[in-house]
Amino acid sequence: MKNRSLITVVISRWVSPFIFLYGIYIILYGHISPGGGFPGGVILACSFILALLARGKNAALKRLPYGLAKKLDASGALVFLSLALSGIFFTGVFFSNFLQKLMPGKPLQLISGGTILIINIAIGVKICASVFLIILFISVLRIRKDKEIQTMEEN
Amino acid sequence: MLYILTSFLFLIGLFGIITQRNLIKIIISISIVENAVNMFLVIAGYRNNGIAPILTSEADKAVITAQSVDPFPQAMVITSIVIGLSVLALMVAISLRLYHTYGTYNIDEIIKKQKERS
């Protein structure tokens, strides 16, 4: 899309941080108000996808590089699993909410809920990286017929 | 009554999967079927004159437990929507690769070209 108007480029550059902030809010307050890991992660990915649609693949990949997205994907899942396994060390039960016994808080505060907060953050990061990679693979990558490897071409 | 309408939507999507010849339309029909099943599951948790199960202040606990709709199907539906999303992304990616190889989305022509090439 070579003919990009100036308005979409500038406005997308201004609006993306607000979308990102809103996604962080939905992830962090997941145990108090509706939301949590899954929708928050998708909204986080939306800010990068807005950059991809409005300004092209180079701008989006400058924000969130390809290798970093793959590593965030796997490490988010690993943080989730290690938190579930460390429940065995602290209380002897797999996947138990051990942080609530260590750091109890008043209800409707950010700290109450224990491990749910950290699990929400891990899932949010993973879903953001995954959804961004899905849209990247579908829209940007092409296959070169002679060498059968995937190279990135201009969208 | 709402259950019957949701099942009707399920049957519409099922009809789409069986009869459509274009791969993109089959994928859209699968999405309709998944949405119908998720809707059925959410409707199953409804209570008459129920309120949303969101705790906004400490004093609301008794009201919430007495009068809210069932939150358990909503948790099930979150998981189901994510599963549907991943299957949908996979199907779109595979059909895109098929388009690059065969040049068409029509499943009859894909089968015909596959038989010609092998």
Add this chain to the structure above:
Amino acid sequence: MNTLLPLTVAVPLGTGFITALLPKKLNRVSDIIAVFSAGVILLNVIFLFGYEGIYEMGGWNPPMGISLYIDSFSWLMLIGVSSVGFLLILYSVKYMSIYTSRNRYYVLFFMMIAGINGTLLAGDIFNRFVYVELAAISSYILVGFGCSSRSLSAAIKFTVLGALASAVTLFSIAILYALYGTVNIAHLGAEITNLHSYNSFFNPLTLSAFMMVIGFGIKAAVIPFHIWQPDALETAPSPAAAAISTILITSTGVYAMLRTAYAVFNSITQLPYLIAFIGLISVVFGTLYAYSAETYKKTISYHSISQIGYIILGLGLGGSPIVHQTAPEAAALAATGSLFHIINYLIFTPVLFLKEGVYEYLSGKEKDSNTDYPTVSKAGIFSLAGIPPFGGFISKLMIIAACFMTGGLPGIIAGIIASAAAVHTVLSLTKKDLLKLKTSLELKNIPGFMKTPILFLSFMCLASSLLFLPVLRQRFLEPARTNIIPIHEQKPESIKK
């Protein structure tokens, strides 16, 4: 509360995530991690022998919490799945060098193993549905792993049918939740006892049962719904094809359908007859369709459909409450024979697929073996055909004898049809000259990693007929047989009503 139970699911998940982090150059490291963790899973399952109980995740009591449940039937399937998985990982260390991205293959394979372990251990139907989907999505990608156009068209067929199956299964779970308000298997089995509150046969409960049979039937590749199976098994990489046809079909298809039919829908007494009828159709038409197969892999996949039909026929008769009341010895014999046939199926089917993998590895492309190319091992075909010293003979004989012993006209007709189909299997394999191949073990340097699983499984094809001896049968098969009957009769004490 044994901690080994959630570790059976957590270890393959963790291995999948760790292998996803490794860059493409560290192939040897990912091989070592894969073999090591497959061994850890196998040891884990071996240490669970004889343990029956519930594990409550996070300490929450059911019905609010999720629980894992193990008994002897689950353990029998778990040990079979874990051993076959370990041998397939050993095979794919050398085999996957003909594909380019080995790390992603291990990620997908371990996700599939994690999903299958979770299916066998889950204590409520919605959690089991999630694990079934985890295993199924990994297998959709494994079918299209070669990225050739044939693999991709097989993968899209498999994905569309699998997505339909998952939607239908979720619909049946939704109906059950709307009627009874719980998804825990023990609670549901206790509450679905009065069918008499519905006047007619067309009520929501039987609709839920039908949709469950259709959904899990598509996953188990029985005859009305088998369409994805021959193309998918032909184009997948050989260890993945072996994994899909053995451990995915038996655990997410056969085991899930039978557990739900006997633990949840226990009071619908006609349901096991429907399941046995579907099994009988699969037995007959599996061997008939094998005539139309062009390649060796398609022939084998049609014959394995018919073997799954035997398992479902035997377990359909073996757990049915009506047969238990009228002819209890027939039910016991059918159940024992089917469990024995599951073990035999898990042993001979990988041999058939891994043999093809040897040709593909040696010749570098997908080569269809014809009759003048010597084969590594013939034990798989002999055990499938049911020829006497091999294990497949005894289990098929037990199932067919139990069909005759149920008495009454349908049982006798079923027995005659099943035994005719067994003879027909042997004839059709002979017609395609598959029983007359020359055996040669020195096929131009097969790597040791690939030879060992094939030889070990071929030896077990012969040795599994020893499982019929009473001393081994009572330790392994009898406890599993008594556990097919619904689990709510042995209600654990942590359920508070």
